[in-house]
Every structure is written in structure tokens, then in C-alpha cells.
Amino acid sequence: MKFKELKKVLALSVAVSMAVPGNVWAAAPGDQLTPEAYEAETGYVLEGGYHYILDGNGYVIIQEDGSPVIEADVQTEQEAPEEGEAETLSEGEGTETPEEGGEAETPGEGEGTETPEEGGETETPEEGTDIPEEPVQEEPQNETPEAYEARTGYALPEGYQYVLDENGYVILLENGSPQIEAVSEEAPSTNEELVANQQIVELPVIVEDFRFWTVARKYAFAVNNIEIKEEMSQESRSIGSLSKDGLCYILKEEDGWLYVESGRVRGFVQTEQVKTGDEAQELLTKYQEQAKKKAEDEGTEYTGIEGTAPMAQELVPWMENSAFLYLRATVNQTVVDKDYAVTTASLLNVREGKGTDTRIIGTLPQGSLCYILADKDQDWVYIESGDVRGFVSRQYIVYDEAVKAAVEQTGEENYTTANKLVEPSENQACYYTLTSVKSGVPGGEVRSSVVEFASQFIGNPYVWGGTSLTEGADCSGFVQSIYKEYGVELPRVAADQAQYGTKIPVEDAQPGDLIFYAKDGYVYHVVIYAGNGKTVEAMGSKYGIVQGNLNTANAVWATRVLDDTSYVYSSGDIAEVNATEDMYGDYLGNYKLTYYCSCEICCDVETGITATGTPVVEGQTIAVDPNVIPYGTQVIINGHVFTAEDCGGAIKGNRIDIYVNDHDRANALGVNYADVYLVK
Numbered sequence: 001m002k003f004k005e006l007k008k009v010l011a012l013s014v015a016v017s018m019a020v021p022g023n024v025w026a027a028a029p030g031d032q033l034t035p036e037a038y039e040a041e042t043g044y045v046l047e048g049g050y051h052y053i054l055d056g057n058g059y060v061i062i063q064e065d066g067s068p069v070i071e072a073d074v075q076t077e078q079e080a081p082e083e084g085e086a087e088t089l090s091e092g093e094g095t096e097t098p099e100e101g102g103e104a105e106t107p108g109e110g111e112g113t114e115t116p117e118e119g120g121e122t123e124t125p126e127e128g129t130d131i132p133e134e135p136v137q138e139e140p141q142n143e144t145p146e147a148y149e150a151r152t153g154y155a156l157p158e159g160y161q162y163v164l165d166e167n168g169y170v171i172l173l174e175n176g177s178p179q180i181e182a183v184s185e186e187a188p189s190t191n192e193e194l195v196a197n198q199q200i201v202e203l204p205v206i207v208e209d210f211r212f213w214t215v216a217r218k219y220a221f222a223v224n225n226i227e228i229k230e231e232m233s234q235e236s237r238s239i240g241s242l243s244k245d246g247l248c249y250i251l252k253e254e255d256g257w258l259y260v261e262s263g264r265v266r267g268f269v270q271t272e273q274v275k276t277g278d279e280a281q282e283l284l285t286k287y288q289e290q291a292k293k294k295a296e297d298e299g300t301e302y303t304g305i306e307g308t309a310p311m312a313q314e315l316v317p318w319m320e321n322s323a324f325l326y327l328r329a330t331v332n333q334t335v336v337d338k339d340y341a342v343t344t345a346s347l348l349n350v351r352e353g354k355g356t357d358t359r360i361i362g363t364l365p366q367g368s369l370c371y372i373l374a375d376k377d378q379d380w381v382y383i384e385s386g387d388v389r390g391f392v393s394r395q396y397i398v399y400d401e402a403v404k405a406a407v408e409q410t411g412e413e414n415y416t417t418a419n420k421l422v423e424p425s426e427n428q429a430c431y432y433t434l435t436s437v438k439s440g441v442p443g444g445e446v447r448s449s450v451v452e453f454a455s456q457f458i459g460n461p462y463v464w465g466g467t468s469l470t471e472g473a474d475c476s477g478f479v480q481s482i483y484k485e486y487g488v489e490l491p492r493v494a495a496d497q498a499q500y501g502t503k504i505p506v507e508d509a510q511p512g513d514l515i516f517y518a519k520d521g522y523v524y525h526v527v528i529y530a531g532n533g534k535t536v537e538a539m540g541s542k543y544g545i546v547q548g549n550l551n552t553a554n555a556v557w558a559t560r561v562l563d564d565t566s567y568v569y570s571s572g573d574i575a576e577v578n579a580t581e582d583m584y585g586d587y588l589g590n591y592k593l594t595y596y597c598s599c600e601i602c603c604d605v606e607t608g609i610t611a612t613g614t615p616v617v618e619g620q621t622i623a624v625d626p627n628v629i630p631y632g633t634q635v636i637i638n639g640h641v642f643t644a645e646d647c648g649g650a651i652k653g654n655r656i657d658i659y660v661n662d663h664d665r666a667n668a669l670g671v672n673y674a675d676v677y678l679v680k
Helices: 035-042 145-152 191-196 277-298 401-410 443-455 475-484 663-669
Strands: 015-017 050-052 069-072 160-162 180-182 219-222 226-229 238-242 247-254 257-262 265-270 340-343 347-351 360-365 369-374 380-385 388-393 502-504 514-519 522-531 534-540 544-549 555-560 584-596 621-623 634-637 640-648 655-659 672-679
Touching: 191 514, 191 555, 219 277, 238 265, 340 401, 347 380, 360 388, 443 475, 443 522, 443 534, 475 522, 475 534, 584 634, 584 663, 640 655
Parallel strands: 584 655, 621 640
Antiparallel strands: 050 069, 160 180, 219 247, 226 238, 226 265, 247 257, 257 265, 340 369, 347 360, 347 388, 369 380, 380 388, 502 555, 514 522, 514 555, 522 534, 534 544, 584 672, 621 655, 634 640, 634 672
16 A cells, blocks of 8 residues: 555544553543643653644543543655565665575565566656656545544544534644544533523513604704705705705714704715814804894893704605604603693594594503693694504593692502504604603614624634734634623633523524524534624634624524613603612712703803713713713712713813703702712
């Protein structure tokens, strides 16, 4: 048999158990010893032509009897002659000759020795002739454990498992042998066993919230007469117009476009079409001076620049504008005080419009509770009850002081609310006003932000062991670095990350959740779920960071690491005590407290509160000096938990501004002082 150029071929990987001499100490399975440390501890001598099989950390794999797992070296240099075939060497090249008087060893008859014909010469290649080399067989790449064993005949030592790459393939060492590691006694051997050992949490069904939330104002003014578009394209429909120096508020920036709000018009303009920054500040100051002078001349209260600065004009009714709900954020007030009403009819219809000829979108049994949002003194009153928003006939509801007292005594939760017949997304009356008795929940925006942030690194390289979003990362390093930007500290490797957070079924995953892949009970890969069956992941060295498709065959579970509860707002009553004794942490000191809302008076760009991109919510948001209280810090003030989410030029040192929903209330609360504590 010939062994030719086997440098890249592992024809057969044979695990050889070598007995340890009885007079030496025997190591135990699971001991972490390098080859040098193993030999020093045991006195073991590796036989020539063999090498140790090492685990993923470079330690000797030790069998139950204490002996190491080794295998034969691959012959790569010279060709061994076949039996009966003599090597022809040039004179002086060390040819062995029998001793004088000895006999040359000759093969026996019929042993297959080739003899030249009588009188013939042995055929030798001419000098300078290239001897063709046998083709070198390349090692197959991307092999599953089954494929690797079928190709090589390799037998996995008992008590060990393959170390797989992010795609579930065997990782090969330089000598062609597989990378393996010891199996824990408790480790599962199948994906079914792996999943069965986990506590998978069945999440409650969460209906997508339809309400708006309030954000701080970010001013912009039109450079020239412009049209506001329905999509981020100049070819899309114009849904509003804004005259030169007209006012709009920036709600979101995206790819050279701005999503803006001006009056009832909500849509897109290009960044260069509006003035921002210092230019906007100059116009704002000018309009403020004009509006204040006008209020003084008329003897009225100054209420801001809207009405002085031109606002956008609708070209398309807001109900027909698909951009209206692109982002459920607004600079306008969204939460109003509760104005109770109770129904008197046996079954009161809630309608989509003002009249009995409009669609019924919900019903209210007799004695049900609803909240009046608009048109209180008209024949058709706009109300909200549960998730039903529409019009009811005023003659079938009562809303006097006696009703208010009764509701407060009985408790709102003890009243029935409307039965929903039409989903809010299909109800044209849903946004007759943007106000509600509670704020919207922008948690989905944070999830979208994670996916968008991760997606900007698509195309960057995959690097085994890397954590750099730009220079290269592996699957778990990529995930770890992404979530670190959101204040989430994840473990380093996928198997450990799979145990972090709340485990949920794969089918319940939302954008921003993590999904883990496993094979034969071993977690080998992690991806960020992007929604609609798509992922963002560091797929492998051949692919880099990509947008992929969810591998449903190998996906075993998802984990929720984003704290959704941090986006479920606390009570709107800032006087409510919602902190327990065990929540009080370090004492921060005595702080001066003032109050603000999102109106133009409170959020003056030059001297007051400025936006930080977070929704401002009564009962949650406070504005701080970030050098004193970092953003995201939760503190307790007068027994109520607040979160530092905003800032302002006038807020320095031991001063805190507490957000409330309306300007009159901010003025009425005035200035006071309170002790402030960290939340543990």
C-alpha cells in the first residue's frame, strides 16, 4: 500500500488507549491538564508516532482508567515502498549493502516482484522529467458529526461530545482531528431533552397598544414652501403643505428624512428642507417675541407660538393618510384627567360617527363606566371605555358629581366596560382625539431600535472569538456587544446566553428577542430575531454579519432580555406612594423640585427642557442634571418612583424637574423640596 502526500487527509482517526504503568499516578476524567502537566503528574511517556487528543481548551482528554486519548500521527513525508519493491538510490546516497560473504535478501517466488524482461532495462524517468504527483484530497468542510464519522471512521470517545461551530458543523483541528470536550453527566444528548430541562415561560397575549404618547418638542422651520410626503420618497403623495418659515416638530430622524408633525398633518420631509439648530432657535425667538406682544396687547395669556408661526395645511384628510400612525408619538398632550360617566340604557351602542346611521363599533351594558374625552356638551359625546373609542348619545349617560363620588368609592375596576366589536386599527373614530386616560406604551420602539442598530453592521466580518461590531465578532460576541449598548450585560458564549433572561417559545419571539440553535442537545448558535421570520446574526466566516432566515429546524427556544416592564408606565398620579420599604437605597440629598409639561412655554429650546429622545410620561419622567444623576437612574421622591429620562439647560446640581401632563398643573404645583433616594 502506498501513502502519498497525506498532509491534508485524515484517512482514519484511531483513538488508542495506552495503559498507564502501575507505579505511576493515574489522572481522572475531567482533570484539566496540558500534555506537559499530564506527563509531569503521571510519568506517562507518549509513544513515538502518536499525539494527544486535546479538548477545546487544549487539555488532554482523559479516559475512565486515567489513560489519555491519543491517535496515530499522519504520515506525510516519504512514500513507503510496497512489499517486494526495492528503492532505487543513486550511488553514494546511503544504499545499504550486505556484509561481505552475506547473501542479498530476495523475495520468494510468487511474491509479486516485478522483473524486467530478459535483456531489457529497468525503466527510469529521464533526467528533468516531472513526475506527476497524485492529487491531494481536500478535507471536506462543513460536516455534521454524522458526516464526519461516515467519512473518517472516527469513533467519539465515550463521555465526550463534538464542539460545533455556529452552523452545527464539526470544528477540525490543524491535524484534521475533531475538537471535542467532556460531557457533563447531566448534559442532554438530544434537543428534546435539552428543551425538557428548561423552564419555558408561556407569555400572556399582549395586544398591540394603539394609544399615543407625548415627547418633548424639537422645533424645525421650513426653508421654503414645502410639501409633506406620505412616504420617504419625493414621488409619494403629498399629504400636507407648509409655507416658508412654517413650524413643524421633529418626531424621528431616518435615512436623510424627518418624520414631522405640524397641526393635524403628520408625514415626511427631507432633512435639508427645514431649519434646525441655531437657525431654528433664531426663528423661535422671533416668533416668541411676536406671540408674547400679541398676548400682551390683547390682554390674554401667552400660550406659545402656534397661531403666530404658520402651521401645515392638510391636503389629505388625516384618516386617509397612511403616515399618520407611522410613529404614535406627539408633542401634544396625550393623557387627560378622568371625567367619569355611567350608562343608563340597557345596552348603549358606541358608534364610529355622530349619528345612528354610522357603524356600531362597541356596546356598553347598563351601568358601565366610560370616560369623556371630547364634545361633552354636544348631543354625541366622544368617550373611551376599555379599548373602545367612539361616540354615544348624551341622553343615555350621566356624569355629575354624584357619579364621580360613586366611582371613587366603588373603584373603577369594579365597573363593566365596553364590549369591542371593531379593532382600534379598523375604527375610524379611534383618533378623533389623541388624548386618553392613559399613555401609550412605546416598548415596540425600543425593540425596533435594537434591530435597526444591529442591522447597520450587516456586511462586517465574522471573527471567531471576536466582539467588535466593526472589526469582527462571532455569533455570541455580536449579540453581547449589541445589547451592551442598551445596558444589558450578557454572558460571553451562546450556551450561557441561552440561560439569561426569560425563556419563551420560539413562536412567541418578538423583534429584539434572542433565539438559540442546538444540535444533539448542544446550544451552538444565537441570533437576534428581527420579526417576520428574519434574523440579524454573525453567521460564519464565509458570510459575516448578515440578515438571515430563522432556522426553525434547530431553534430550541428564545429568551427575552429586554425589560418590557420598564416601558409600562407607572401611575399618572405623582402623589401616589408606590415604593416599598425594601426599595430605598442610598440617600442622594435634599433636592429642589419644580414641574414642567411638554408645551412650548415649558420646553423653550434655549433656556428650558430639551428632548433626549425618551417619551415623557407623568408619574415616571424627571429631568435631571446628568452629571449628578445619570440617565436611566431610578429614584424615590416622596414615596414615588421616578426615572431620570430628560435634561435641561436650567437644571443644575441638586434640582429636579418632574413632568406632568398639562401646563396649568405644572404652574399650580409650584416649587418645593424633598429628600431623594436611589432605588436599590
